Amino acid sequence: MAMSSRLSGGSSGGSGRTRVGRYELGRTLGEGSFAKVKFARNVETNENVAIKILDKEKVLKHKMIGQIKREISTMKLIRHPNVIRMYEVMASKTKIYIVMEFVTGGELFDKIATKGRLKEDEARKYFQQLINAVDYCHSRGVYHRDLKPENLLLDANGVLKVSDFGLSALPQQVREDGLLHTTCGTPNYVAPEVINNKGYDGAKADLWSCGVILFVLMAGYLPFEESNLMALYKKIFKAEFSCPPWFSTSAKKLIKKILDPNPSTRITIAEVLENDWFKKGYQPPVFQQEDASLDDVNAIFNESTDSPNLVVERREERSTTPVTMNAFELISKSQGLDLGSLFEKQMGLVKRETRFTSKCPANEIISKIEQAAVPLGFDVKKNNYKLKLHGEKTGRKGHLSIATEIFEVAPSLHMVELRKAGGDTLEFHKFYKNLATGLKDIVWQSGDEVKDNEVNSGAGGVSS
Incomplete structure (x- = not known):
């Protein structure tokens, strides 16, 4: 973190930056229909964080307050080395701000992009960390419901961090039967019972996604891949896939037990933890359970809008020029930029x-x-x-x-x-x-690109 803080320290340059509480907001890292995630810097400690910004009006419209409060309260109490930390929660009159750990190692799948599939031992190491995170969160009553490559990040030391735990399924609801009823997630990673929309057990569905992820780490491609959605669903319902020849017999057996289309006979996480292939070189996670306060969470969901805890989004003078990027932002931008075209074709990403x-x-x-x-x-x-x-x-x-x-x-x-x-x-x-x-x-265009494009008369060297 030291390097990133130092690099990002130089540019609080008032080029139209927005401040929320003690955080200066930077570029947008990602956005969805309910939330936006921005890079931010704590101006007091110079630490880099990611801030998830939810629109209060949308949250209210979807009657999600109770659920969001539950999810955030649980996430605030979760301290696990393989789960992204949630530091604090703030709110303004119109928005909810969730301040989270910002990790710099890029997505786990970028490793496959650059190096191709992982060796079995390395894949197992990440799978063990993933299962540790998922098992711990389940024990706290939090299900991810949307485990997929972009939610698996690495920190500067190469430690796996699962992001968006408990926040991925915000518009989702648990119905009276105690099951979740929402088809969410990336179809290739989603369990058959979720697609079926008959209600499902969040723990079993999360494990299925972990199985798909393990397959991809070791194979370098997806187990279920079809360009036509209905054909893809058919394959998932039947769990129609085959393991490549380089998988060891014990890895194949475990993956087949996880990718069992029937949730009632599918292996459980407790059984995975006892599996011989899984246990090889296994190191249980080491962490202290610190005390975390829920005062900020309770304050922002306080019924009265005059709550003294409300923050204000302050924009430093409106800028007449585009935002200037500092060195750190540029470096973090360029991570994962270079995805090999082979990977994109193979992975359907x-x-x-x-x-x-x-x-x-x-x-x-x-x-x-x-x-x-x-x-x-x-x-x-x-x-x-x-x-x-x-x-x-x-x-x-x-x-x-x-x-x-x-x-x-x-x-x-x-x-x-x-x-x-x-x-x-x-x-x-x-x-x-x-x-x-x-x-x-x-x-x-660089000189080389100009030459290439004169030959190909292509679309002008646009890099993606």
């Missing part, structure tokens, strides 16, 4: 964000993006150096919406980031390819 650099002035970039997006059927909303593009047509997962932000990296060099804020990732990719054609005049 498409990134949810993409970026390019440009030497044009920021306002020229903005108007070029607008000119390129409108004919593709997008409604454009502008706010300083940010754009929200909203698709007019309904796609496979609702309307495609894209958030665009421009950062100044050097005096005459901007980085433009496009992030999928809603809709289908494959549709986002297709949109980006079309958009790239309209932007080729403004994308900065």
Whole structure:
């Protein structure tokens, strides 16, 4: 952490940064329909954190207050070396801010992207940490329900950290029968009973996802992969998959017991912990149970809006230039940038964000993006150096919406980031390819790229 704090310390430069309590907010790390996650810095300690920002109005509309309070209270009490820490919770009149540990090692699956599949011993080491985290949270009554690659992060020492525990399934509800009823998650990782929507046991469903993750770590590809959704579901319902020849017999046996389509005969976590393959080189987690206070959680869910605990989002003077990126943000941006194309084809993974650099002035970039997006059927909303593009047509997962932000990296060099804020990732990719054609005049190319593109007359060196 020392290096990252030092690097990020230099830029509180008042370029339109927002302050919430003692945190200065930076770039957006990700967003979904209910929440946005931003990089932030504690100005008192200089420590980097991630802040999940929930929209109070949406939370109220979905009658989620009770559930969110429960989930947050439990997460606040969870202290486990393989689960992202939740430090504190704040609220303003319109938003809830959840302050969490920020880890710098990238996603676990980036390792496969760069090196290919993992050796069995290394895969087992991560699987043991994953099971430790999942088992501990289950013992506290918290289920993840959306375990997938982007929720598995590594810290600077290569220790696995599961993120979004207890927060991934916020709009979900447990019904009177005590089972969860929501189809959520990435289809490839989701247990058959979840897709079936007959109600399911969160512990059994989480274990199924862990089994898929173990398979991917050791194989380098997904056990269930079909471009057609119904064909994919059929395979999952029957647990139709085969292990590659390099899996050891005992690993194959364990994976088959985990990927059992019938939850009542599926192996349990307690049985996994006793499995010989799993136990090899196993080190039980070491941690102290510290006392954590729930005062902040209770305060923000206090019925009275005049609660003295409310924070205010203060923006330092409105900026007339794009946000300048400091060194640390740039470094953390570039992690996981270099996903091999082979990996994307094999894994069926498409990134949810993409970026390019440009030497044009920021306002020229903005108007070029607008000119390129409108004919593709997008409604454009502008706010300083940010754009929200909203698709007019309904796609496979609702309307495609894209958030665009421009950062100044050097005096005459901007980085433009496009992030999928809603809709289908494959549709986002297709949109980006079309958009790239309209932007080729403004994308900065290195000499080599210019030569390549003259040969290929392609889409202008846009890197994703």
